Amino acid sequence: MTLAAEIDNDTSPEKLLAPVLSAFWDEDKSWSLDVYRRHDGYEGLRKALAMSPDDLIAYVKDSGLRGRGGAGFPTGMKWQFIPQGDGKPHYLVVNADESEPGTCKDIPLLFANPHSLIEGIVIACYAIRSSHAFIYLRGEVVPVLRRLHEAVREAYAAGYLGENVLGSGLNLELTVHAGAGAYICGEETALLDSLEGRRGQPRLRPPFPAVAGLYACPTVVNNVESIASVPAILNRGKDWFKSMGSEKSPGFTLYSLSGHVTNPGQYEAPLGITLRQLLDMSGGMRPGHRLKFWTPGGSSTPMFTDEHLDVPLDYEGVGAAGSMLGTKALQCFDETTCVVRAVTRWTEFYAHESCGKCTPCREGTYWLVQLLRDIEAGKGSMTDLDKLNDIADNINGKSFCALGDGAASPIFSSLKYFREEYEQHITGKGCPFDPAKSTAWADQRTEVNA
Amino acid sequence: MTTTPSEQGQGVSLGMPQLPAPDYPDDVRARLETDAREIIARYPGSRSALLPLLHLVQSEEGHVTRTGMQFCADMLGLTTAEVTAVATFYTMYRRKPSGDYQVGVCTNTLCAVMGGDAIFEALQEHLGVGNGGTTDDGKVTLEHIECNAACDFAPVVMVNWEFFDNQTVGSAKRLVDDLRAGAQVEPTRGAPLCTYKETARILAGFPDERPGAVEASGSAGPASLIGLRLARGEAAPARVVHPRDGGPQRDAGDAPPHDASPAEHLSSHDAPQDTSSSDPAHPAGPVAEEGE
Numbered sequence: 001m002t003l004a005a006e007i008d009n010d011t012s013p014e015k016l017l018a019p020v021l022s023a024f025w026d027e028d029k030s031w032s033l034d035v036y037r038r039h040d041g042y043e044g045l046r047k048a049l050a051m052s053p054d055d056l057i058a059y060v061k062d063s064g065l066r067g068r069g070g071a072g073f074p075t076g077m078k079w080q081f082i083p084q085g086d087g088k089p090h091y092l093v094v095n096a097d098e099s100e101p102g103t104c105k106d107i108p109l110l111f112a113n114p115h116s117l118i119e120g121i122v123i124a125c126y127a128i129r130s131s132h133a134f135i136y137l138r139g140e141v142v143p144v145l146r147r148l149h150e151a152v153r154e155a156y157a158a159g160y161l162g163e164n165v166l167g168s169g170l171n172l173e174l175t176v177h178a179g180a181g182a183y184i185c186g187e188e189t190a191l192l193d194s195l196e197g198r199r200g201q202p203r204l205r206p207p208f209p210a211v212a213g214l215y216a217c218p219t220v221v222n223n224v225e226s227i228a229s230v231p232a233i234l235n236r237g238k239d240w241f242k243s244m245g246s247e248k249s250p251g252f253t254l255y256s257l258s259g260h261v262t263n264p265g266q267y268e269a270p271l272g273i274t275l276r277q278l279l280d281m282s283g284g285m286r287p288g289h290r291l292k293f294w295t296p297g298g299s300s301t302p303m304f305t306d307e308h309l310d311v312p313l314d315y316e317g318v319g320a321a322g323s324m325l326g327t328k329a330l331q332c333f334d335e336t337t338c339v340v341r342a343v344t345r346w347t348e349f350y351a352h353e354s355c356g357k358c359t360p361c362r363e364g365t366y367w368l369v370q371l372l373r374d375i376e377a378g379k380g381s382m383t384d385l386d387k388l389n390d391i392a393d394n395i396n397g398k399s400f401c402a403l404g405d406g407a408a409s410p411i412f413s414s415l416k417y418f419r420e421e422y423e424q425h426i427t428g429k430g431c432p433f434d435p436a437k438s439t440a441w442a443d444q445r446t447e448v449n450a
Numbered sequence: 451m452t453t454t455p456s457e458q459g460q461g462v463s464l465g466m467p468q469l470p471a472p473d474y475p476d477d478v479r480a481r482l483e484t485d486a487r488e489i490i491a492r493y494p495g496s497r498s499a500l501l502p503l504l505h506l507v508q509s510e511e512g513h514v515t516r517t518g519m520q521f522c523a524d525m526l527g528l529t530t531a532e533v534t535a536v537a538t539f540y541t542m543y544r545r546k547p548s549g550d551y552q553v554g555v556c557t558n559t560l561c562a563v564m565g566g567d568a569i570f571e572a573l574q575e576h577l578g579v580g581n582g583g584t585t586d587d588g589k590v591t592l593e594h595i596e597c598n599a600a601c602d603f604a605p606v607v608m609v610n611w612e613f614f615d616n617q618t619v620g621s622a623k624r625l626v627d628d629l630r631a632g633a634q635v636e637p638t639r640g641a642p643l644c645t646y647k648e649t650a651r652i653l654a655g656f657p658d659e660r661p662g663a664v665e666a667s668g669s670a671g672p673a674s675l676i677g678l679r680l681a682r683g684e685a686a687p688a689r690v691v692h693p694r695d696g697g698p699q700r701d702a703g704d705a706p707p708h709d710a711s712p713a714e715h716l717s718s719h720d721a722p723q724d725t726s727s728s729d730p731a732h733p734a735g736p737v738a739e740e741g742e
Contacts, residue, residue, distance in 0.1 A: 012683075013677075013680035013681055013683070014680075014681055014682070014683050017677055017680060017681035018681070019677065019678045019681050022674070022675075022677065022678050023678065025669055025670040025674060025675055025678060026669065026670065026675050026678060026679070027669060028668075028669065029665060029669060030669035030670065031664075031669060089494070098599045099596070099597060099599065100597070101558045101559060101560065101596070101597040101601075102560060102597065102601050103597070103599060103601075104599045104600055104601045104602055104603075106599070107599040107600065108670060108671065108674040111639065111670060111671075111674075112669050112670040112674060132494060138599070139505075139542050139611070139653050140542065140595070140598055140608065140611050141598070141599065141611065142610070142611040142612055142640060142641075142649055142652055142653065143612055143613060143637070143639050143640035143641065143667070145652060145653065146640075146641065146652065146657070146658050146663060146664050147664060149652075149655075149657040149658070150657065150664045153657070175492045175493065176655065177498075177501070177502070177655075178501070178502065178505065178653045178654075178655065179501065179540070179542075180501050180504065180505070180540035180541070180542040180543060180653075181540045181541035181542035181543075182539065182540050182541065183596065194501065195498055196495060196497055196498055197495075197497035197498050197499065197500030197501060197526070197536065198497075198500075198536060199535060199536055199539040200539065200540075215494060215495050255677075256601065256602055257602065258560055258601035258602045258604060259560055259563075259564070259601070259604070260564075263673075263676050264601070264602040264603075264604070264673055264676075265602045265672075265673035265674060265675070265676030265677060266602065266673065266674050266675075266676065266677050266678075267676070267677030267680070268677055268678070268681075269677070281680055282676070282680065299559065329601065331559075331560050331601060333560075333563065337563055341559075341563070342559045342563065345557070345558060345559040345562055346558075346559050349558055349559075349596055349597070352596070353596070355539075435563070435567060435568075436568070438563045438564070439563075439564060439565035439568060439605075440564045440565050440604065440605060440616070440618075441565065441618055
């Protein structure tokens with residue numbers, strides 16, 4: 001199906017989009033404290049500090065903010081789980097390990113607007129009575145690390161961090177910690193092990209991090225975008241926040257459009273926008289091509305096809321359609337793309353990143369790769385397809401952490417929607433696609449007729 | 451790693467234990483100890499300093515050596531086995547001497563499809579090295595990398611973990627040529643390149659002191675701004691992004707490295723297959739890059 005734009009008044013970008021976190025990224029030095037302050041920076045913090053910590057937690061809970069890292073767990077509820085008066089230190093750890101294939105929202109957010117995260121951290125630490133927070137940033141993004149170092153320095157100098165923050169009595173240390181390359185460290189308990197200087201392997205739950213997290217103390221682990229959304233909620237009010245999105249999925253969020261689209265990039269909008277709306281406003285798929293398959297929230301979320309263009313991209317809408325909102329990483333592939341190639345590559349990624357702790361994931365992803373490589377190279381047999389499904393079923397829900405479930409998702413969903421294409425590789429003894437036609441520069445050489 | 455395999459074919463020999471790693475020279479050790487103490491002080495538990503300390507020793511020698519691991523163990527009261535277990539888990543710690551510039555081509559699905567596979571293949575041919583290989587002049591180490599959170603800028607190449615967005619075969623070749631020629635190279639997003647050792651020091655948590663490094667390359671990349679511009683009613687998004695047609699970057703080198711017909715192309719087999727450096731006898735295994 002083609003995606004000819006039919007923009008009427010109700011679907012103009014001005015009405016459908018809602019830049020909040022991204023509202024001033026085009027200003028000179030948008031990442032600096034001065035510019036952030038000019039856009040109401042640290043005003044949310046002042047309002048938060050005027051409340052009691054318990055009221056603050058209740059306020060964030062009432063706003064309906066849900067985790068933006070993939071699972072969609074209510075942020076305020078996570079804060080509420082921290083036991084109070086237990087005599088132990090409490091910690092806030094921000095998960096900035098953005099590594100899910102397709103996901104590219106936190107890195108541009110931190111590059112252009114790191115103070116929104118720092119302000120959110122101060123608010124969260126006041127709420128959960130924490131005096132030491134950590135940002136666990138994946139190591140492979142030095143430009144972002146540079147700006148975080150600078151933003152934290154500025155925040156200390158301005159009195160937003162350190163002793164007695166803005167006269168509130170809150171003492172807060174913030175440590176920026178660079179990881180060293182491991183997808184698994186995006187899993188919150190593996191992240192905690194890694195932050196403790198160990199191999200990043202997930203922990204058995206319970207106990208949950210809220211009870212025994214970093215150094216076995218009560219710990220909140222939140223995604224960057226979740227925490228960065230908190231200052232605006234405080235400053236502009238929970239009713240403003242709830243005026244966007246749906247009842248169960250309120251608020252704004254960053255959608256990351258990538259792949260064979262005319263204009264890949266970040267689109268900040270109320271939850272519940274559809275891919276059709278995003279494509280219509282942004283120029284659609286690249287000229288002369290049509291959408292074949294896409295992921296709603298990274299490679300670990302079951303893929304969709306052009307049948308799903310009108311699925312509301314919120315937690316309930318995507319769930320009802322058989323996938324997960326995940327990280328809102330909308331990777332779009334057109335008809336030139338071999339789905340077997342795509343799934344093989346994702347599976348190689350999961351095999352490479354499997355931490356090795358549990359057998360279903362470690363062994364299962366290994367064998368999936370062997371089968372998929374054979375199929376892609378035209379050396380597979382029809383029984384391999386059932387075997388793929390079978391192995392994926394032995395990983396899904398039977399692994400130690402969600403990495404295994406994520407590895408099974410592209411297998412299940414691609415077999416569901418594109419089984420014929422797998423069969424073509426087997427009967428035709430090879431891949432029927434030309435990878436040169438999928439490249440970003442393919443259409444400059446020859447016109448492709450879709 | 452504590453034994454050397456016996457050359458004798460008779461029975462099982464445990465061989466001689468490896469000698470302890472040599473120490474850093476006194477002045478180097480004193481300097482590193484000062485840095486290490488600063489790192490350790492950032493954490494409530496000292497062991498949390500291990501990842502940054504491994505970045506620190508990498509900033510001294512360009513890769514993680516036995517001497518570096520011994521140093522980390524000494525500073526934190528750990529055994530070298532505990533340190534080695536961690537150093538071998540994470541892909542950013544290099545296990546052997548490598549180049550000043552680490553060129554990583556993203557070959558995860560989206561970048562691979564958009565041209566990352568072609569770029570990686572072309573660079574291997576152009577530089578005459580395979581995955582993980584270093585050019586003879588010691589300048590460039592080439593590797594394929596996983597998703598680096600820049601899919602809206604695909605295909606992406608990272609050099610010393612700075613972003614080179616929207617690459618083509620031609621632009622990537624020019625990039626490595628410039629690196630080898632010693633030209634100052636500026637990323638699409640990030641600061642003018644420093645060496646791998648200098649980058650590792652930033653990763654250890656020591657801010658980049660170079661004037662202008664923080665603000666270099668502007669507030670945000672073009673793709674990051676596209677939704678904002680649309681929301682403001684600024685039209686013509688096509689002009690906002692990097693030129694998709696290659697624009698001025700385009701040249702003959704942008705042609706695919708070979709005319710991949712369906713019968714001959716190996717798709718995923720060309721790039722990420724060689725991920726198992728631990729067991730050269732079984733190179734197909736998709737296991738982590740571990741083992742010495």
